[in-house]
Amino acid sequence: MFKDITLGQYYPGDSVLHRLDPRTKLIGTLAFIISVFIFHTFPGYAVATVFLAAVIWLSRIPPRLIFKGLKAIMLLLIITVMFNIFLTPGEIVWSWRFLKVSREGLSLSGRMAIRLTYLVTGSSIMTLTTTPNQLTNAMESLLRPLNRINVPVHEIAMMMSIALRFIPILMEETDKIMKAQTARGADFESGGIIKKVRNMIPLLVPLFISAFRRANDLAMAMEARCYHGGGGRTQMKPLRYAMIDYAAFVILTVYLAIGAVFRIVGI
Amino acid sequence: MPIECKDVSFTYAPATAYEIHALKNINLRIEDHEFIGIIGHTGSGKSTLIQHFNALIQPTSGTILYNGEDIWGQNYNRRTLRSEVGLAFQYPEHQLFENDVLSDVCFGPMNQGLTREEAEPEARKALLQVGFKEKNFLKSPFELSGGQKKRAAIAGVLAMNPKILILDEPTAGLDPRGRDNILDQIAELQSVRGITIILVSHSMEDIAKYTRRLIVMNQGEVVYDDAPHEVFSHYEELEKMGLAAPQVTYLMNGLKKRGLPVDLKADTVAEASKSILKALREVDSPLLKEGGSHV
Numbered sequence A: 001m002f003k004d005i006t007l008g009q010y011y012p013g014d015s016v017l018h019r020l021d022p023r024t025k026l027i028g029t030l031a032f033i034i035s036v037f038i039f040h041t042f043p044g045y046a047v048a049t050v051f052l053a054a055v056i057w058l059s060r061i062p063p064r065l066i067f068k069g070l071k072a073i074m075l076l077l078i079i080t081v082m083f084n085i086f087l088t089p090g091e092i093v094w095s096w097r098f099l100k101v102s103r104e105g106l107s108l109s110g111r112m113a114i115r116l117t118y119l120v121t122g123s124s125i126m127t128l129t130t131t132p133n134q135l136t137n138a139m140e141s142l143l144r145p146l147n148r149i150n151v152p153v154h155e156i157a158m159m160m161s162i163a164l165r166f167i168p169i170l171m172e173e174t175d176k177i178m179k180a181q182t183a184r185g186a187d188f189e190s191g192g193i194i195k196k197v198r199n200m201i202p203l204l205v206p207l208f209i210s211a212f213r214r215a216n217d218l219a220m221a222m223e224a225r226c227y228h229g230g231g232g233r234t235q236m237k238p239l240r241y242a243m244i245d246y247a248a249f250v251i252l253t254v255y256l257a258i259g260a261v262f263r264i265v266g267i
Numbered sequence B: 001m002p003i004e005c006k007d008v009s010f011t012y013a014p015a016t017a018y019e020i021h022a023l024k025n026i027n028l029r030i031e032d033h034e035f036i037g038i039i040g041h042t043g044s045g046k047s048t049l050i051q052h053f054n055a056l057i058q059p060t061s062g063t064i065l066y067n068g069e070d071i072w073g074q075n076y077n078r079r080t081l082r083s084e085v086g087l088a089f090q091y092p093e094h095q096l097f098e099n100d101v102l103s104d105v106c107f108g109p110m111n112q113g114l115t116r117e118e119a120e121p122e123a124r125k126a127l128l129q130v131g132f133k134e135k136n137f138l139k140s141p142f143e144l145s146g147g148q149k150k151r152a153a154i155a156g157v158l159a160m161n162p163k164i165l166i167l168d169e170p171t172a173g174l175d176p177r178g179r180d181n182i183l184d185q186i187a188e189l190q191s192v193r194g195i196t197i198i199l200v201s202h203s204m205e206d207i208a209k210y211t212r213r214l215i216v217m218n219q220g221e222v223v224y225d226d227a228p229h230e231v232f233s234h235y236e237e238l239e240k241m242g243l244a245a246p247q248v249t250y251l252m253n254g255l256k257k258r259g260l261p262v263d264l265k266a267d268t269v270a271e272a273s274k275s276i277l278k279a280l281r282e283v284d285s286p287l288l289k290e291g292g293s294h295v
C-alpha cells in the first residue's frame, strides 16, 4: 500500500549527479524551477527540455522511476489545466453551451502543464540522487547565516533528518501491525467513517507506543554520546565543493543566462 | 485441512531498486495434525512464507490451496481462513493494544462475531493454556515482561480456536527456562486440541525436541523437507547455510567416526544417552564394567 511514494526515495547509484555536492543539487534544482517560470515561449521550453533530458541521462536512473512521481500529481495537473482552459477570457476558438475555450486559455494551460511537470520531475531527480541526510546537511549548511538572527538552524536540520529517518521505519511498522491485527480478524477496509476510525485503534495504539519508545531510545543514545546541539559541533564528513560542482555551477549560470536573454529578447 | 503451496514465488518491491525475491518456487503440502518446524538463517524467507498461509500476503506467482480451494480465488472468504489459520507474529508489541490482557485476548474472538461474554471464556482458556498466570489477567499488556507479552500475544491468536497455529519465533529473546516452558505448553496444546502447529525457530535443539518434520529454508528456497534427524545428517551442508545441527548430532557423528556403533538418528539428549549406552554394551566396553552404574 505504500509503494508509490517516489518523492524522498533515494535510488542508490554512482552517477555524476549522485556525486555532486548536495548543496549544488539543491541550488541547481531551485535554479531550474525558477527557469521554468522565466521561460514562457516555445524556444525557451525547448532549452529547458534539453537541460532536463541531459540531467536525466546523467543520473542513470530508469526514467520510469522519475516519472512515477508525476502520477501522484496527475489529478492536480488535470484540474489546473481544466480551469485554465475554460476560465481564461480572451479570443474564443471553440465553444459548446456554457463551455468556452480561448486561445489565451490554451496557451496558459499548456504552460502551466509544462511548468508543473518539469517542477516535479526536477525535484524527483534531486531526491532520487540525494539521500535525505545529505539534503538536510545541505540545507543546514546553506541556511547557516540565519544563525546570526537566532534561528536554531542546526536543531531544525537535526529534527528534519530524524523525522525523515523515522518515516520508513514507521511505515514498515504500520505494515507489520496491520498484518498482526488482520491475522486476529481486524478489518481496516469496510464500514462507515465512525466504524473505520474505531477500527484504527488497534493499529494506532501499538504504533504510537512504538514511536514513543523509539524516540526515547534515540534520545537516550544521543545523550549517552554527549550530544548537546549545534554549538561547536564539527562534522565527520564536512561538505566540500569539488571540481564537478564548479563545473555544474558554470553550466547552471550559462543555462540561467540563456533564460534571461530569451526573456529580454522576447523569443 | 491441508495447506498446499504450488510454485509459490514472492517478490518485495517489484520493479524498484529495492526488489527482493523473498520466495522462489515453493512447493509444500502441510497435512492435518502435523508439528512442523521451519528453520533458516535470518532473511531466508521464513516469515514471508508463513504469511502466505493465512493470506496476509498474495504470492507474486503460484497458488495456495486451503482444503483444496484457491485462497486467492474470486469469492474466497479470507477472513474465515484467517480464523482457521492463526498466525502469532514474532513481536507481541505489534498487536497488544487494549487496557488489560484479557480484553486484548478477547479482540480476536470478538472479531469472529462473539459478544464479550462469549469471548471471555475462550480468552481465559487460551491464556491458561499458554501458561499465563490468572493474577495477571487484568494487568496492562505494556507492563508485562517479555515472556508474558509473548504468551499474551500467542493466546490472542489461540483464543480464536484456529485449526492451524503458526508461531513465528515464539522463543526469540526469552531465557532458557521460559523457552522450554512455552514450547512444552505448545506441544501439549497440539495433543490436547489436536491442531496443526507450524513452529518457526532458529534453535535446532527446539526443533529436534518437538517437531517431526523439518523444513529448512535458504535464500527463499526450501532446501530440506524431511524428518529432523534426516535433515541433521546433512550437517555439513547446513553449516554452509549458516546453520548448525544440534550439538548431539555432532557428538553422535564423532563417536561413530571413532568406531562406536551409535544410532545417528538420535537428536535429543535423552535419545542420545540411550543409544550410547546401548552401543557401549554392544562393544562390551570397559567403561561399563568399571563405573557403569552411575552413567
Ligand SMILES: Nc1ncnc2c1ncn2[C@@H]1O[C@H](COP(=O)(O)OP(=O)(O)O)[C@@H](O)[C@H]1O
Residues within 6 Å of the ligand: A175, B012, B013, B020, B022, B040, B041, B042, B043, B044, B045, B046, B047, B048, B049
Ligand atoms: N516488508 C518488507 N519489505 C521489503 N522487504 C522485506 C520485507 N519483509 C522482509 N523483506 C525481505 O525479504 C527477505 C526475507 O525476509 P523474511 O521472510 O522476514 O525472512 P526471515 O523471517 O527468514 O528472517 C529478506 O531479505 C528481507 O529483507
Ligand SMILES: [Mg+2]
Residues within 6 Å of the ligand: B046, B047, B048, B090, B168
Ligand atoms: Mg522472520
